[in-house]
Amino acid sequence: MTTPPTTAPHQRTLKRIVILGGGFGGIYTTLHLQKIFRHHDAVEIVLINNDNYFLMSPLLFEAGSGVLEPRHAVTPIRPLLHKARFIEADVERIDVDKRLVFARHTPDDKPYEIPYDHLVLALGGKTNRSLIPGSEFALGFKNLRDAIYLRNHIIDLFEQADASDDPEEIRRLLNFVIIGGGLVGVELIGELTEFVDNLLRSYPRISREHIHFALLDASPRILSEMDQELADYAAETLWRRGVEILTNVRVQKIEPFADPASALRVYLPADARGQARILEAETVLLCAGVMPNPLIASMPAESLKGKIVVEPTMRVTSLGNVWALGDCAFIPDKNGKPYPPLAQHALRQAKVVAHNIARVVLNDGAHLQPFVYESKGTLASLGHYDGVGKVLGIKIRGFAAWWVWRTYYVMQMPRWERRLRVILDWTIALLFRNDVVKLDLFGQAHPSHRRRGTGLGFGS
């Protein structure tokens, strides 16, 4: 039978550091530890992630719209590792008393048990589907699966709309509702408006007037991460592209619409005139609300808003050999407030936590260092060579912001091979229109299809 791969008798001399999660936090922690311990044979480093690649999440929008090949928005993990070992598995449970991680490889369900001396939680976040009833019918936009799915889904809607003669149906098919006007929602809708403009050239029976975008946010304005002035620029840009922006709108529920079987209804609260409104759409995207991985809640440690509370050194106080960083950790800044869940923070936390772990493992008497970082800025791409943001205190917008955004992210890719592929994709995208090929998926076992049970039966 299957022997769990890493349960060899635990020697006293061998220290094993196990990192859970392959996002910015987990990958860079592994890379730093690998470097620190490159000449220490008594220290073993194991990274566990459910995918064997690392996602450049800011490039996900372009992967979804087809500017980038989806595979180019990710970097394979294995070529980055020299000393550290990689195991592709889903983490299922952590036993802090026995110091064991229980994981499982999909799709064959092979169970793994991985003992650790030090554990690093870098499990990130996932879409929070508990805030709005019916969220399970909406699409998420967190990983490569979501991006590939969204692209195929939209092309499929265009195929249906092109074949339809019913104006009501076409309107519903080409209505896009994005819930959440933060960075994710704004970048996504920016790319989508560019994507449909490209698609239209291949569907002569569909015109831009058939397509409708709505961006909803519960707060008084979009892009709350940015200055009012920059957010206004983004809102105006989107508005000029025909995006309806609805702020101060808390979606009440999402429901499948019985006839036709496949559409969704998004219920909005009554407006100033007491008019409740229902949006009917085939596509509802949930870009609001990220919650930490549920595994965090199962840890016997203090948590705040689902995040595990750590010291500024990223150590979990009550569990001396567990560390946490990134979106799943509540790391207090000098005012006791948590750092925001941004890649630029996770990257820098990784370096600090790796060195702190090294200090404890090597027991060299050095003091652990707290994480302190002042953000250098925020940038958002709006698609169509347009962007907005603030870098080192300077506000930029338009093509310049878009260009800085692109250049920054491509330079964050860990390998030149990937950078080259991304740059080539961008070059080709300048020369040719996007194509309308759907990458095939099997089964389409996706939330949005749960509601699709019975067919319509043959028309006559």
Add this chain to the structure above:
Amino acid sequence: MTTPPTTAPHQRTLKRIVILGGGFGGIYTTLHLQKIFRHHDAVEIVLINNDNYFLMSPLLFEAGSGVLEPRHAVTPIRPLLHKARFIEADVERIDVDKRLVFARHTPDDKPYEIPYDHLVLALGGKTNRSLIPGSEFALGFKNLRDAIYLRNHIIDLFEQADASDDPEEIRRLLNFVIIGGGLVGVELIGELTEFVDNLLRSYPRISREHIHFALLDASPRILSEMDQELADYAAETLWRRGVEILTNVRVQKIEPFADPASALRVYLPADARGQARILEAETVLLCAGVMPNPLIASMPAESLKGKIVVEPTMRVTSLGNVWALGDCAFIPDKNGKPYPPLAQHALRQAKVVAHNIARVVLNDGAHLQPFVYESKGTLASLGHYDGVGKVLGIKIRGFAAWWVWRTYYVMQMPRWERRLRVILDWTIALLFRNDVVKLDLFGQAHPSHRRRGTGLGFGS
């Protein structure tokens, strides 16, 4: 409710030609008809296919191994069409009396009814799973889904093998059995040997000795499409790469192996010494036996080996307004033998059938032309910059054959954008090793997973 899109009252003056199938035959018939009738408003051309792209099947091997981006092995159909209309749907039924095609769009199950005046069957073939019992457990290699799936599957096996300490399990995980030593099987195994060599660099715990390839054929030798001398060259090349070639072997059955739940057993007949042999493998690929689309069998017309029998003009004798070409048609040559199911034939049949249909529709009194073609040659890529074949009577092998093969197929791509992408992919592949990123699929609802029901439960 959904109105079938093209059931507008059928005017006497409007003639509609409906083409079923978007392979070489269907696409090129549509393109020729579109050109012939470009100034005829009274003639409507409708192409129906279940994917909105056209697959360059000879490039599927490279798409599967990651040399090409999967999407680059296909060409979107829509940009090719100016006059002709495209409908993305699965053809379900044909009513030749009412002259109606019944189709269905997936995944939303929307039914379409498309009337026709002339019907062109270019439905191609599919893997024949009725020859070997248990074929449903094997993987096919016919379309983009299969290619993407195979790549992910192999990378996944490497991830499992890398995590395993059980030599028996590693052997089984890395055993590849290819059934069918024709062009498809040989090209596929050639690419696979190159692919695993590239993968190995990312999996330091796995060595080439752990990997085993077996190529099985029921006939006395592989590559029966080619001269003995060329087939010998291919066999020797594969043998040097460690491929075990078993000829005169008719697989008796394929069965799931109870323990572990996920492996397969391939039963071979007894050899000269009376030894029966069972191959245990995680991967069994079915590259033998192509059968025409089952819709063909439902047509009220004569068929031979599942193919619809047509006149040399490609007209179905008993149904004057139905035509057929490509892999689903039995088109007699001057000796009454059928033309082989090769792309180069389908391409040329398309031109002849389009002109014949035009003659009937325009009723210009011209005689219909029979299809007559002498093949210019056959080429097979063996991967690793090696190939073999015969072009215009000259035998070539090695790098030259491989280069001619590549150049020929890239020039067959209908658009320069795709050619450029393919050439760039090839260039990058020369500079960098293949990556090990798995493109995500949902559900993994694939034949090979039918047998995967219960998990192993937690080890202790």
